[in-house]
Amino acid sequence: MGDGEVDDLLIGDDKRDDLQMGDGDSDDSMIGDSDSDDLMIGDGDRDDLQIRGGDDIQMDLTVQTHGGQNKQRVKIIFSPGKTRSYLPICEPDMKPYIGQRFPTLHDGIEFYRRYGAICGFDVRLGTQRKDRYGRITLKYVYCHKEGEKHSVAKKPPTDAETSKSARRLASKRSGCKAFILLINSGSTYFVKKFEEHHSHALCSERYKHFLKANRHMNPGHQRFLMNCARVNMGPLKSYRLYKEFVGGYSNVGCTSVEFKNFSRDLKAYGKGCDAQMLLTNLFEKRELSKAFYFDYDTDNNDHLTRLFWSDPIARRNYAAFGDVVSFDATYTTNRYNMIFAPFIGMDNHRRIVTFGAGLLSKEDTNSYSWLLEKFKHCMARSPHMIITDQDQGMKNAIERVLPETRHRYCMWHIEKKIGERVPFQLRSNKSFKKKIDAVIWSDLIEPDVFVKEWDKVLDEFNLKDHAWLGQIFDAREKWIPAYFRDYPLSGLFRTTSLSESVNSFFGRYLNKASNLVEFFMQYDGALEAQRHAQDVLNSETASSIPKMKTPLPFEKHAMEIYTKKIFLETQSEIAASCYTCRILSISNDGPCCAYKINDGINAEVFDVVYNSNEGTYICSCKKFVRLGLLCCHIFVLFKDTKINAIPEKYILDRWTKNAIQKISFVDGIDVTDKDDPMAEKEMALSRLYSEFYHCVGLFDSDTGEINSFQLALKEYRESRSTIDKSLPTQSTKRRLFENFHRSEVPSVASILPPVPVYTKGSGKRIKSAAEIAMEISKKPLRLGKKCNKRTNHDSRNCDKFSGEATSSAS
Template structure:
């Protein structure tokens, strides 16, 4: 008979290799309770048909591989810190001193993690809603809302805790919103409402999960956000998502929509590298216009057209599109708008996504995602508490004898003080008053700024209204 070894080989690759521990061993001992004092040995067969387990092998016997409550808690707590069962098992070994002292193998750790996912199963969405209901009963300040489709499947959910809502009251004038991050096995998009605190650190006000990045979902989550926070922000910073562009003015009637400069600027090399030979020179000149906070819109527009003409880019479609929407991303058009530190910061949402990425995995259930989200929030708020402590227990070095600097050190957080200190130093050494004049009770100061290549600024002080305005010359 001819045998086709190729067929045999290909089929054997698909077959799972299994082993058996059965060897027909007759060794046994039988006891019988005598009903009064104890047990009697009825039968004893000593001979084994296999080798006995060695001392080092006892740890692998099924009877010695038991996952106790301590092990399960360790796996559960490790999961909240984004530690999988393998890493948790290795960590348990370090705690116990050796693998033999753990009391279980990595297989038991992985099996229990799997069993938790199976237990959650189809009840995942219901469990997270029940969790939020319990939190709402315990704290009236906790807010959540959700929506389901016709089949009863969860399609969007929003929540904000007490601390997040309080942070919004203080730091919520400018928020960053982004939805480019998938966080769970259902591919729902993570949409955090983020800002910067008084240490210029990320602070999350509220978050949501949406099934789709479309206008309907964005309108819903923006409406729920306003319902939760009561007031609108003054400015909302997003990427160039078309659905967001249409949804924001539908809900926000007062907030100004601004595009994230980081998302736009990172595309310059990708879009223009092929048509510009001297890319470094181009970027230097265009950055001087784009990032400047000293020029007015008219100056920017003239400078932009000059650069486009110099590099023969007047007909570049992408740059023409950016110029047409210049009022939504160029700082020259936001001179009078407080940007709360978001103007010269790289994408705060992108940074937030990177932060959350350390705590989450794309295979997470909703329940697992929320547990890890809470761990991430604990870390974020712990950092804030540490900075608050350090600010009250230490005093920064003073660089001038001015009382203004000392008052600033007591008033501002350490991060903000160093920026104020820099401005105080600059006013002492980099700026000089060229002239002072007065007309109808209005004082006019002519100021020369060495940091800006000797640029002259005119400061107008109206003592009647206590109002200062800045005008470029």
């Protein structure tokens, strides 16, 4: 242990009758018991000492560790009968004495606990005596190695128990007689007896942080772990992160076991009442803001079965960007297997934005109908289009609740299934994938062209009689882009990455093992991150001035009105109108002027018609209809007709910089941002943390400044400890849990947690052959002993082995 600055005597594990002491040139001698820690003790004399009989011999020794920085004094007493005792030496004010008085029993116990932590031993609570009023009048507190381990006769194990491996725990008791006796004397407690001699070596400085007295979750640990829990970080990762903050495991103040135990208690808090606690939080949110909307439903036994909620910011986002909504109910993100169904849209930066969410216990038409009814009532209008998977219950619910909304299937789900349903030999056929993608993804062809091209691909690859492809072809009006060319903003969610993006986003924050209260906090954390990213993009848009590519005035106008992301897309179209588009012909018919334009990208020719009376521009590519943004073909006419600014009719508010600021009310309710009084305390703590780390960063390498700051913090902590010592530990812990969950555990829960269910998407799914093949290809190859080749098989399923087995059998 450590490197002393003096000559060393090592007291360790060798059980010898004599003790020899020498200087630094002599061999180290070892005396101790088998479970004691090694101590390095300095001594400068060379006189040899042997204990053969007579009086006790006492040595007052100094332990030096870590280059002499930490010192510990211990007096070891050797008796003639091979016995020895250890007498710790510490500062007088840290050592108990007979007659010492304490205001409370807790103070006396804690004083002895701190004394043990300094000297190198743990304590255990022992015998106590109470008076007839239940007040403790006598209390023993022992060294943790007091007593002996008693062997208890065990019953023979049953058949069910024989398969379980028993825990083999070593005993730490060695018959130590050290203790303190506290006696009540009216309003105080005093030390009646104090035995300070120990029968075992004390813990060395290097391992003192493993003592129970030095291992506890203080409020700093607890708050840190709770903050990590909000972002779905487990106790072990939290422990390693905390270690980095404090500079090492020995400085943490506890072990990973304490972190895991606290996390377990945090999860167990409110067990069986989390549904009621969640609803209590939601009612409080609605009291603070009328714009916060939620509703729920229960079964006949008062179990929560359905829940929908949307906060003011989400409702405001829907008012600005709710043209097209993606509704995906394929997530299970809580311990009850309730389906998490978020309503997703696209904001003015082409990023996903959340409008609200629901939790459902069942995936049927009635459940989806209930959820869509609440969503429609909350938002005060239906979306123009809703995108879902091919669930029949969802399809029925949309027809029932949103009859005016165009229903479209998510292409990501369908394209993924195509790769799984086609014959095996086509799954890796690049030609097939290229041709089928060109047909189903093209939004520049009309429906009749799609049918011809689809038939052509199926004929080429002999898929005309494929039953599943026939089914999705029959449903083509629900998912093929060619059938949505004339529908406003139908191209917003045409990319395959949307579902993957939403799934990945919420997957980073939500945990399937969470109860409902934890789930809601993690959901809020996800929304906070989403909205922070939106704020970053808004800030970049407001503070940056992109470089112009052309001298055209409507390019500068586009930069002034659109967000940065949308402007860059529009700028590319404007540049294309100047440098790649060619006017093939112009024909006039009264107020209408028809242009034929080739954009240099697509082989086909696009027709653009300009009506001078109405000031309208219509292009056959229909990009403005599909996306609400102008195409390069129309910009050719802007340039040709000397347009200086984009006409108002061709500017959709949803793509502009001020899309959100224009929305203040939804259904007559103010949905502008409001301060949350419940978050005031959290904000104050956040500012405190920020200020603390800022101060730490100022110190650099000035040790004096660091020590002064540490001393000031320690003095304040000790002053707070004296104020809060009247609060029991459990009370403080419960108060922390209540603050974390923002709710107390109700004495009686009127709303019970959901009954865990098995949903369509739960359980281990059956993997497709293509997916299995991909997973196998990612595994490292192994050397087969039979075939001596680098393959994915082993000796048991090697072709050579099976051939040898067959021949031997014959």
